[in-house]
Amino acid sequence: MELRMLPRLEKDIILFKKILVANRGEIAVRIIKACQEMSIPTVAVYSEVDRNSLHVQMADEAVCIGPAAAIESYLNMERIIQVAHQTGAEAIHPGYGFLAENSDFSRRCEEEKIVFIGPNSRALELVGDKVRSRQTMEKAGIPIIPGMKRIAKDFSELEAEAKKISYPVMIKASGGGGGKGMRIVSNPGELKPSLEAGMREAKSAFGDESVYLEKYIEEPRHVEFQGLADNHGNVVHLFERECSIQRRHQKIVEETPSQALDTELRFRMGETAKKVLQVSGYNNAGTVEFLLDKDKNFYFLEVNARLQVEHPVTELTTGVDLVHQQILIASGEKLPFKQEDLKQRGHAIECRIYAEDPRSNFLPSSGKILFIKEPKGPGVRHDCGIYSGCDVPIYYDPILAKLIVWAENRRMACQRMLRALEDYVILGIKTTIDFLKDVVSHPQFEAGKTTTHFIKQYFDGWEGKEKTEENLRLALIASAFDSLNQTSAGKGGAAVQKEVSSPWQTLGRWRLGGK
Amino acid sequence: MDFEFLVDSTLHKIFLEKKENVFIVSDGEKTFEADIRFISANAVSILIEGRSHLVYIAREKDKKYFYLDGQQFIVQEPSQERESFQAGEEKTKDAELLVKAPMPGKVIKINVSEKEEVRKNQTLAIVEAMKMENEIKSSIEGYVKKIFVSAGDLVDSERPLIELSLKK
16 A cells, blocks of 8 residues: 655645644644645744744744733634734644634635635534534434433433433433533432432532433443545545543543454444544544443544544554645645555554643643653654743643654553653653553553543542652752752862753752751 | 752751762761763763662752652752741641632632631632633631632732631
8 A cells, every 4th residue: 555645746736835823832833843844834823921832933934913811812813814814824724722623713714715724614513513413413323322302391201211212321410511410320210319319419509400311321432533534525534543541521541543443343433434524514634533332332422623632643553644634635635545545553552741730639730841851762752842941831721742652562552652651751840741651551551441431440549659768869869969060060160060051050059968 | 078958848868979980978878889970961870889870850949850760859958948847837827727829820710708608618719720720619617808819810829819717
């Protein structure tokens, strides 16, 4: 199989003269790199606190679009469109988050004759509306989670409904989420007491006691399929990603292939994903999310109408650069491959590196990154939006970087990820690196037994390993050595001082114990 | 030379002295030789009895970070920390009464008003950072004495938000 990844080199394709990247952080950097590889000049936009950010440094042009608050900068559609016109950018890549799935923005771009590198506004609107897309999918024969579509009048109706859905069922509050009013009912005898308790809880939480029933998905896995659709009706999928390792519904570790899929199930889910994109009139890159239960039944959840955070695992196992493809599709190109050309090779895992303190309930940790040592080595990819000395502002998503590894098989990929995490140092702010080490080396993870309950089940109250006496002694030795160099530097400098530039010379004096 | 450091708020001593090409190290129990050198401004290589260790360093105004083998040690100057230790005793008394921001962020909402009675675990305020809302809860039963901030304010870590008073 030969993939023609960069047709520009082979035939004349009119690509964009310039692309504006309407995002920040690691994803803006990722997109700028893709543009550079395709020889397309880039425009970065940034908020007032992001002047020193990496994406600003990397782009060919950079324009400040407003104050720190995203609503006044990265979400300011008219300002971004104005900058696109002013700089002559023909297309806008929205990345993920911010304006990526905003159909108003997509429509505004269409009106302004700027190409939005993403789906058309109609498709975006459809998949963005949970209720409408659920109805559309149900009509098209796509499996959705069975459940009631309205509030029941009385208990007998609920009883009949539960029987129809089949046990176990879940009671959910109509008034809101967050687990309030939620009850799992595994047999008919439990239904009445659970309903009463659920309604009481819903009443006190939301002031509304109405509840509805939904099929309870046991040991659910989150499995999604990456799709690509060109503007000429061609749709392919690039296989699955398993994203079951989540915390507070936020994915933290993703991988492909999923351990829960065999060839037959992969084929069926892949075909279903393609159908979802087709019935939505979708184009460009998109991801179809499913829940997969323990009996291997899958249910459509939603379409993520954007480039996903976890897209690199797909890139490493298929050899397709998804950002290049997004740009080619947006410029009117046909997909350069058919479904049968695409194969998965090896195994890839991604860990998201967040600015959060896993030892104190994942509190956000902003501030200055004093030092970063990026992990390197065969099969290691690091998509990163930070550098030594940069500031992590309080205003945006806490994702700092993504560490992705590829290896011939899953076992080796787990090993490689653990080594890479051990080789990864970020000092100055708290990150999730240590936590992730324990996640990827957990026996249940190594065994591929990953469900969306994994973190709650095994990592509730995680505190990490205790620090060892030996490490403490080494830290003290290093600290004393550092202080010693600092004092001798003051007296004219030791040999080592001449070799190394010395930021510590400018620091305040450290009191020494001895006189 | 003897050194004193506060590591994660506990006082530790170590002796380190250069002798020809190596260093003599003593931690009070053992004395041994170590080959220590800077690899870069942020990395120290230590060889002890042929075993190789790499310690990463980062320096901030009043503290240094040391990292090795997946573990981070925050080292501070003893004198500074002693002062805050003394203040610390008073602080413990008042810690529950003075509610502070747990991290830098933006005050989204103040859920109580001055003189209002509060229950234990009642949400007093919501502070947001990095798109995450954090509920600040009361650890005591009492009254709201004073509110120092209002919705929309940017706060630093440890900034007092609300002062409570105990129920009589």
